[in-house]
Amino acid sequence: MIRVSGLARRYGEVQALGGIDFSVARGEVVGFLGPNGAGKTTTLRILLGLVAPSAGRAFIDEHPVDDPRRDVRALIGYLPETSPIPGEVSVRRHLAFVARIQGLPRGRRRAAVDAALGRCGLEPVADRPVGQLSKGYRQRVGIAQAIVHEPPVLILDEPTSGLDPNQRVEIRALIRALSPDRTIIFSSHVLAEVEAVATRVIILHRGQVVADAPAAGLLAGQGLRVRVPDAQLDAALARVRAIEGVTGAHRAGEALHVDAAPAVAPAIARALEGLDLLELSPIRGDLEATFRRLTGAA
Ligand SMILES: Nc1ncnc2c1ncn2[C@@H]1O[C@H](COP(=O)(O)OP(=O)(O)OP(=O)(O)O)[C@@H](O)[C@H]1O
Ligand SMILES: [Mg+2]
Structure with a gap:
């Protein structure tokens, strides 16, 4: 469902990605781990077509992400590392707006918004301005925004950063609940998270993949x-x-x-x-x- 080969990206002198390969099969939940500056966000943004690679290629569902004949973005729901959601609009109106810019036909938008509100546990705050919500709820709004057009692939960049332990547990449960019918890649520094949610772990370090293994495999054989x-x-x-x-x-x-x-x-x-x-x-x-x-x- 996701495949990258020889993917590299340089920013001036900085080699952010040094030619990486990995693929993610349909239905997998991959934890994308790495210290600060490892290249996680760069990789995810390349998958979204927001950053162009200096070398190598990236595919979503076998379509090159820069395929001009196909809107590969439509296959992906994206939670950015920092999501600038306007504060004054209500959750429901914001999601309706996102549904519209995602190209959902008018007749389907309401049902899509209700479904996203339900799946993300946002009904109790649906009519409150986004700016008044707790960070945990705002993160749910970000995830609802990512799934409102029902994409088969979800890319979540640090979905639990800045959350308290309870909110983290809730977001993890949400990711798990979303996983059965989606391919998910999420980045994180929090290792417990990856253990709790991911089926596979890819560890990135200084722009290189240093581990790519089933989550359980990485933990086996400790004596x-x-x-x-x-x-x-x-x-x-x-x-x-x-x-x-x-x-x-x-x-x-x-x-x-x-x-x-x-x-x-x-x-x-x-x-x-x-x-x-x-x-x-x-x-x-x-x-x-x-x-x-x-x-x-x-
Ligand atoms: N727009 C940019 N201009 C210059 N350098 C950049 C840019 N974006 C990223 N970099 C550099 O590329 C490297 C990889 O950054 P990236 O944001 O992909 O890492 P990350 O793994 O997401 O880190 P973090 O855990 O802090 O979010 C870093 O050295 C970073 O400083
Ligand atoms: Mg990052």
Whole structure:
């Protein structure tokens, strides 16, 4: 549904994108991660035809985004990083205006606006001026604006930035609710978000793709945590290292970090018989650490 190949963009001396490739299949929800300045917004704006690449190509549904014979933009709903929605107009009027400029025929606009209000949970504030709403509600208006013409592709640039934790959870739930019949790519700095919503993660760093994997895959294989009383740590370490299936083990604070698959846990428990085993648990995937490792900020 989305495909880019060899995509590069330079701003004067700054190489914002250094030739990237990725594709997003229909129905996927991709979390587009990267530190500040990684090139996320640049990539998303190229997909929208708002920025021209210096090299490479981008396709939406196999149409080049700069295809003059087709309005590829009509396939996309876009939530910009900062959306300048006029403050005085009511939510409903604003959405009606967007429906009109998106080219929806007059007879379909009302139903489209009602549907977008409903899907984004905006009915209670539909007749209030956008400027009076909380940031969370304003973000919903931005998302409603992106979906009002029912595009198959949604591009959301930092949909939860600046929101409090409750509002974030709500926006995540909204993205999830929108996902079954759409292809979604959303950028974020918040790793928990990507875990909670995305089926796949693409990590961008200094204009390069440094990871592109299923969200679950990035988090797998983090090892096991073993805790015994301090006085027994050295003994435990020696025994654990001798177990088949353990590829490494080291002290991590008051516990041991054992490189092994979860299936090795029973063998570890047996090997530690006679010691006081306080904890033996799989280490939950830490996207944060993975991210720091891949982006060299560890
Ligand atoms: N219009 C522009 N003119 C000059 N340089 C630009 C322009 N837009 C982006 N850049 C530069 O390109 C690089 C990538 O910027 P981009 O906005 O794509 O990053 P980002 O990943 O979206 O960052 P953030 O997380 O801060 O939103 C940065 O070094 C940025 O300074
Ligand atoms: Mg950005």
